Structures are given as C-alpha cells and as structure tokens.
Amino acid sequence: MHAVAADVVGADVALPHARAPQPAAGADGSPSGRHGDLTDALAAARAGDESGFVTLYRDLQPRLLRYATALVGNDAEDVTAETWLQIARDLPRFTGDVDGFRGWASAICRNRAMDVARSRSRRPVTPTDIDVLAERAGPDDAAGSALEAMSTREAIALISELPQDQAEAVLLRTVVGLDAPSVAMVLGKRPGAVRVAAHRGLRRLARMLDDGQSPRRLDDGRVSRG
Amino acid sequence: MPETTPLLPPDVAELLLDGEPVAHPLAPLLAAARRPGTARELAGEAAARRAFADASPIATPVALHDPTRPGRHRRARLRTMVTAKLVGVAALTLTAGGVAVAATGPSGGWAGDDDAYAAAPADAPPSPQAAGRPPAAGHGGPTVPDAACRPVTGAAIAELGPGCADPSVGDDHDGPGDAGDDGVDSPGIDLRAWTPERAGGVPPAAARPGTPGTPPSTAPPATRPPSTPPPSTTAPPTPPTSTDPSAPTPRSGSGTSGGHGNGNGNGNGKSKPEGAQSSTGGAGATSDNRTTSSRPAGAPHNAPAAPATGQQAQHSS
Structure with a gap:
C-alpha cells in the first residue's frame, strides 16, 4: 500500500447517503431483513443499549479491520479499537441511518489510520510483509476457517x-x-x-x-x- | 508501453462493486474480501463493550438531553448576559455614587466647612450657632464637634490670635451676650464683619434645630474654649471642667466653680446628666458653663446667665 495521503475528512459528520445494503456483506450471510435489524440495533445503541452496539460491532468490525489493514497493515487492530472507542463515545450524537453510520465509522477509521500513518512516517518501523500476514493464522481459528481467512487476507492483500x-x-x-x-x-x-x-x-x-x-x-x- | 487491460465493462464493474452476482473472474476475489468476519476479527468485542459501557453514563444523558441542549446553551448565554448587566449596573452605581460624593463633598463635608470658616473671620462673621454649639456638644457628642463649631474654633481663632490671647477679649462686656446684643466694642474683633450676618447672611440660629437662638456676637468667646488646648489663655469664659465633656473633671464637680450647683448631678455620678440636670434643676443659678454659655446666646432675656459667663471669664483670667 502506498503512503496514505493526509486527506482529513470530518469524522463526526454523519453521511446521509449510502447505497442499498450489501447482500453479501453481512456476517451471517442473510441479507433479507438484515438492514432492518441493523436499523433497530442502531436505534438501540443510540439509546444506550449494549446489545444494539454489539450487533453493530459484529456487522461493521470485520469491514473496518480489512479496510484498516489495507491502510496501515499491522496497526489495523489498534486503529479499529480507537475507532470503536470514538464510536462508543459519540454514538448518541450520531444522526442518520445504518448506511450513514457505516460511512461515519469508515471516516473515523480512516482518520485514525491517517494518524497512525503520520506517526509511522515520523517514527519508521519495519513494514509488514503482506504475505506473512496472509500466512499467519489466528490462535482460535479452526483449519477450515484458517483457509477462509487466508483467502480473505489474500484478497485484501491483492486489493492493498x-x-x-x-x-x-x-x-x-x-x-x-x-x-x-x-x-x-x-x-x-x-x-x-x-x-x-x-x-x-x-x-x-x-x-x-x-x-x-x-x-x-x-x-x-x-x-x-x- | 501499452496497458493490457482485461475486458471489464463499466456496468459489470458497477455490479461487481455493488456485490451483485456476476460471472467474472473478479467476483470470487471480491466475495472473499466481503466474507463474514472471523472470530479473530471480532476479538476486540469485549473491549468495545467496555468502551461502550464506560461511555454510556456520559453518553446516555447527552442523548436524553439532546433536545434541550440548545436550551442549556441559551441558559449559559443568559447567565453571561445577566452577569454582564449586573457588573455594568454595579459600575454605573459606583460611578454615580462617586460623582455624587464628589459633588456633595465640598459643600457639606468637613473640608469645605473648614475652608469657609477659615475665611470667616476675615470677611464674614462666624456662624451664630457656634456660640451655642459647644455646650450642645458637651451634652451629646463627646469628642467630635459639630461642623458649625469646629471651623470657628480652629481658623477663626487663629485669625483672632492676638485678640484671643488678650484677656480683654474674654471680658465680661465682650462676652457672647454683650457683643451680640449691644454691639459693644470688642478689641479683637472687627465689628464690621458682624454686620452682614445680622442682616441675614447667615441663617438665624433659632432656625437650626437643637440650638437655641444665639446672637452672632456670642460665638467667638463661647467657641474659643473647645479649640484652644491651653485653658489658661484661651478658655476664659468657661472653666475647663465643664466645657470639655471628655475631660474627667466634671465628674467630681464639687471642686469647680459650678460644683455648688452640681450637687444633684453628683448623686447621679454621671457627667452628662449632670449638665442636663444643672440646666434644668439649676435653672441658671448654677454656674454650669453649658447653661451659661448657651443661655445668653439662645435666650438673651435670661439675665443671670450673662454674669455667670463673665464670672467664669474672670476666673480664668
């Protein structure tokens, strides 16, 4: 991945427009009714319900982690952790639907990744080899899921x-x-x-x-x- | 170098980007990138929950108060405006008060009176109330003299310095009653200065509350004693025992010239009631200088008082 440009986007601005829900982007693979569930989860999370927040997290965290991996590599988990910290803090002030929430979260994640990229440029570290990342399996991954994860990582590595x-x-x-x-x-x-x-x-x-x-x-x- | 680009129409590209099922080599790659998250990718769920729980006590009230947030801002703005107005009013009040004090200070304050009375012996006679005030001060205020009395005792006497030192000034005939009533010559006082006062330049003493009507001529001798520190030269009209209320001698009373009339007062054991009793019970027979000094001034018809004053003057001289 090339060096990330410092194009700062307002992270606290809700994005009003988003396309129709992705059929294959959900965690459970059942697109129908998923958008409605996420809408309810978003409303519940805004009201302080933790279960709604967890639903949002499970839906969006893998996407953000892959996006952040393409931006900053190994620091993606830190970036997403900071992203969710800010989301949890500012969620009651968020206004918009699920698609707007995804855009808002993506903007936060990108800004955090920009911060990491800037600090990395000031403090050089060893770049992460994407092939090594692709071969690394999680400690709790089964064999089948490890293969799937590798294919996902390989896809992300190609896009990166x-x-x-x-x-x-x-x-x-x-x-x-x-x-x-x-x-x-x-x-x-x-x-x-x-x-x-x-x-x-x-x-x-x-x-x-x-x-x-x-x-x-x-x-x-x-x-x-x- | 020419670019080898596989066939990818824009509509197919849009379908791929939207996740629609399209028969294209890129479809499996993009589907793999969109695959559901693994457990490892969701490993931070507990931390996110904690963050949400920590932020909830702060975030939930914010959400509840979200509609009233503008009101809160408005309240803060109002508070600021009210505070600014209060500060402004306070500043205006202080400024107005300062102006008022500055405006009224020279006319009614001490300094203005001092100045006025400092010039009094030269061009204008001292106030007629000055004659009656020292006894009044002796009755009530122990130390602080009245504004009408103080200047006369300070500046006027300084002006009349030689005349005051002269024993003839404290003579019987130059006493308050004589000089004021008859206009008998007093060696140290220019009688022309008294003329405009009689004409009405100074309000009559009877007009002031609490002071009996005193002729203007009685002022210089009567007011002399309180201001002059050494009683030997400047307090001929009144013995020091009774003129100065703060002096310790009036308490005994018997040893003074007025002691014989203060027998009633001694029973009280107080100096101030003593003067009051002497003025009432003594009825002029006593030698209380307060009654004697004020009686000739305020009540010229009281004949015995005038000799008493002269008697005291003789005692002092």
Missing part, C-alpha cells in the same frame, strides 16, 4: 497492492459497502472520481488475476500504471 485511491475506493465500496457518493464524502473527492478510481482498480485486479502473478511482482515493472 493497488494505488491508494483505487484501493480505498474498491475497499470502501466492496468491503465496507458504501455507495459512490458516500465514498466520495469519506475520501473527500467527487463521486465521479471515486467511480473512476474504483473501475481502474478493478481492471488492475483483473489483470493481476489473469497474469496469475503476485501484485508485488506486477508492481516491479511488468505492468505500467493503469
């Missing part, structure tokens, strides 16, 4: 090899589940620019898959900038 604007556009649209205007608000760009970046990112991913080579080797010079 894209240029930053393309990678963020693809991740926010496919993983987090935002529409183009919401992604534009998170990234501080116009929706058309976000759409173009996402399309270019997909084309580059398709080339990577066609070549059957790692994106790193593609970046080494085989494919020019798309």
